[in-house]
Amino acid sequence: MAATGTTGDAASVLQDGTRAAQPLQGALFAHPGDASDTETVGYRGPAACNAAGVTYRQLDYWARTGLLEPSVRNPSGSGHQRLYSFRDILVLKVVKRLLDTGVSLQQIRIAVSTLRARGVSDLAGITLMSDGASVYECTSDEEVIDLMRGGQGVFGIALGSVWREVEGTLSELPSERPEEPEPAVHPGDELRQRRQARHAG
Template sequence: MQESLDEMAPDLFKVRAVGDDGAGYRAPVVTEIVGITYRQLDYWARTDLVKPSARAATGSGSQRLYDFKDILVLKVVKRLLDAGISLQNVRVAVDHLRAHGTAELAATTLFSDGHTIYECTRDDEVLDLLRGGQGVFGIAVGPTMTDLAGQISQFPPEAAVTADQGADELAARRARRAS
């Protein structure tokens, strides 16, 4: 299965490295890519459904930065919610997705019967699930990653600044004015 992913998006794992180098994307870009409102994104961050990995908000004037994996998980969350899955079940799925690396996620397909979410990583698991009549719809994470890699390449990432480097943008502006 890994070979087919490499054929679909040869630069996928290079693009995903955006989050690995301390860079990320601000909320306006994330909401556009994922197709959600800022209120949804803010609520999901405040309730720890999907927290930004590149940089968390640290006070007035600071902005969250989301890395590639965060945005991928947000896209999956939106698809699950659009399919009618309860937020409680989506939270369980997100916790499970967070435990996997991006390469593992590429080989994952999520299925649901509308109530329960099943993770399949092999073709035989998908077939067993469908034979049992449990899967009603599925979300293939690999193609979602490929789509996201194409979308995200249109937006320049922003460097994340750690708290000890002055992540509070308002404080940094005040310091520049004072000098």
């Protein structure tokens, strides 16, 4: 059990202490080799915001400050779109839940670093527990229960359930590969539209 930093709901895990968390095999892994696609298929900012439940301003700030940079394409300067992978968006949603429950940005940075180092398929079997000060990574029901019995874990996030939510939302949103040419106009880029409107006015 490693200390990291996050929150969410581990209710399904806590209610059934005998059932081990199983990696999810959803639509993303419908065909052999598709797991690698989760790191080469990207989603633009508006799609990432939609799936993670964050604002575009938050997304932009976190990318610029290094909290969570897009792993598919992270261009410098204007004129290019960031592309976020499935794992990026999964972590974004976890960040949002942690912020909503009052976990400090310092602990969230530690948690993000730990989660980003994991493979996509590893994430589904992890439950994050937090007492508001620290975040703990649990990979078995026994670890979750031990934290609860010790009075440390106040809330938890089962990444498997977050995975299903993100996957369901992204299945209805457009994706692209980084080698595909970008259109000249980016209608979904809210900040760029606002800047252009300011300069035009």
